[in-house]
Amino acid sequence: MTSVVLSRQIGTSCGPPDFLRVTFSKLYKRISATFLFVLITTFCNGQVVNIANEITEAAEMLFEDDPGQGSLEILFDQLHDLAENPVRINSAGESEIARLFFLNEFQVQSLAEYVRSSGNILSVYEIAAVPGFDRRSAELILPFIDLSPGDTRAADPVRFRSSLISNFIISPGEKEPADTGLPFRLLTKYRFTAGRLSGGFTTEKDKGEKMFDFLSGHLAWSGKGFMRKIIIGDISSSFGQGLCINTGFRTYLSPAAAAFPSSGNRIRPFTSTDENNFFRGAAVHLAYRKAEMILLASHNLIDAATAFSEDSSKLFTETFYKSGIHNTLSSIEKKDALAETSAAICSWYNARHIKAGICWSGSWFSLPVRADLSDPGSLYEFSGSRNDVVALHYSSMLGRILLYGELAMNDLNNYAMVQGAVLRPSDRLGVNVLLRNYSPGFTSFHGNGPGTSSSGSNEKGILGAFTFEAAKHLFISAGCDLSSYPWLRYRTGFPSSSRRTEIRIRYVPSENLSADLVCDMKYSMINGDGTTGLPEIDHILNRLIRGQLKYSPGDKFTLATRIDFRIVNPGRSTGMMMLQDLVYRPAGVPLSFWFRYCIFNTGGWDSRLYAWENDLLYSFSIPALSGRGSRSYIMAEWEIGKIAEMRVKYALTSIRDMYNIIEKDELKVQLRLRF
């Protein structure tokens, strides 16, 4: 071989490392001691099921690199709930299958129809053959389903089961001077089920907060007759496409998606930590023959910034504060500053080929909301003390075509409309089209329809995509989303437009090997820099190429290698990243290990890259990687018999600039008890 043996660049030294903290070595010793203790004291208990691993992969499939953190918390929460209480697809009940909230209605109806006509599904491989599914979507639902025969639950005795999860997260040395509390996050979740009755509570203390400032709880009862569900306490709800009500996760508009899930008509206990987007009160789900209804009433205190009017005679709400973090004096002032009373009535009818419904929701605020009309961007923002939204929703399955849509209005001028179609001309080809139009003044405080704009208003768009099984084991999907924004947006002082195109190629030659290639191109417009008066227009072109290879040489190992390359114009800022994942589950011991090493180099924040990480249960981590450096983590899970589970994660980010190396570390510990 002519290969040169020693060609590594060792690099010049960067000066004495006075700037580096010594926390890593201390923490490393502690973690090492923990692992050693685990290894010594562990006892054989069979193979650990790494459901959290599957959940992270499922979430990444659904959300990709959308950093919409609020939605992600809810998404992870719902995925974990599903994993804890898997869907019995052989029940053939559409409402049961629809609990797989990330499926679209075509898939739900198709799966229910398949079970009704062909009998119980015996293998997950059978699901890939159901119309509307392919291997990827079958893999996606795999961790969340139960293939036991449909009538087994009826025979289950009433058993009291409960679980308690506690997360402790600390980033040493990252205490902000303005923080009023200690620099760690503590989360506790308790859930119990006893037959049809369930309940639980969630408490959270965010990093820098003084104490637990968020407490959420619920009691729920589920039935099968007229009374389907009653929830008292904190509630999450959704209807139709989510224009009127959707406090669950928001549909991510991936341009190459085979279809989009609907928000669905449902109420469920709220167990997440989004402190400002849930209902607190009571809700009931009723059903009579093919008609169903949801009634909801809520009174909740939410965060807001308030101010007096010019003559100091009235107190107004200036802005809503949605981060949920109360670590500074100003953010503590905003906590629970506003009382919101909400009510909703939603009813729908399930005919053979069509489902249609109507929903009304109203919100009343204790202090009137006043938009800042001196800012043209706020011209269409909501002002007043009350907001009502009425929505009509339908979905219809006509052979191999699913049509769905929703029209919502919050006064005669402000409306929102979504119309979509999913076509399956053949088993190997799927077409997905979505049209949307949100007027600039449309306001729904608990709505969250599909779209690219975070406000849920001021957007028009059309998206078209296809998925095609081009050859055996080879899947190609591509799509384009065109959006326009009739009024001003954040950092965009003019009506603007955007375009996103995506091509995905997936090759799955065997069960233990898969290769993915993604090409993504985004065009958008923002204000130009450095000009006075009317802003110039900067046309941003953001291109990303991503390649990923996953391989499982056996039951014990899973390896994944990924490369990302991004170019952002103007400025030709480039970002590149290469990462290596290793998951190891030793045989005979109830331990699992995750390891990642990632190196990145980006020209700036605009060309930053995102990499999903495995994390604690009910938690997620998607660090934005920017600058020159590395990010690595190691995580261990110990299944302590059937009653407990412990996870420890240590992550380290190292960033190099011209003269210094800055290291940031983070330690996460989780204990879950089941009893």
Added chain:
Amino acid sequence: MGSVCIMKTGFWPSFRNPSLLAFNSSLSAGFNYENRFNIGQLGTRTAALTIPSGKASLGALYSHFGYSGFSRSMTALACGLKFGEKMSAGIQLDYFLEKTSGEYENHHSITFEAGLFFKPADNVSAAIHLFNPLPDSWRRSAMPAAIRAGAGIGLSRVLFAGAEAEMSTGGILIFRTGFEYEVKERLWLRAGFSSEGTSFTFGLGYLFKSVKIDLGFASHEKLGITSSASIIFKIK
């Protein structure tokens, strides 16, 4: 092969990815000389030894780069372990010493590198290699870390082609691709391309009984030609 070697078993690749060491079944010694851009001061001299021992194999390497004004030497001990015929893992401990004349201090560092090799199919091989995945706060001076991953395929009994990607901290993504063709028994031709410096490579190797001789040349878009020669003795 454009320095594509982390997934191709052999003597020198065993020190680029220590998991490949497990596939060295004979006691061998090798010597290599590389002359970068035909500048004498940029020469690298390397000596290495592989020692098979059941499922595991051991290796040792010493390399010296530079001249009296600046030199860098590397001493490495490596171990590769087979997990069946389709997978192996390896680890290598490295000691680096940089000497600089004049008032500058010498620098020395210890680090490690590790690799995995596996064969998803009979004619397909793949490998992953990590170099220095340690925090910089553990040492006095910074040293870059690197990830490399690659895959190769035996297109026929005499033709092997591979590609790999590498990224190091502070560096950019580098792609390499190359092939090795056995022209006739015991004679190999190699060629490749590396995106680092837009470099094309060409090489050949010949096996005389238990002695293997290799010659290699690599171009650089601005700096010229790098040439290298190596000899490997199969002792036992």
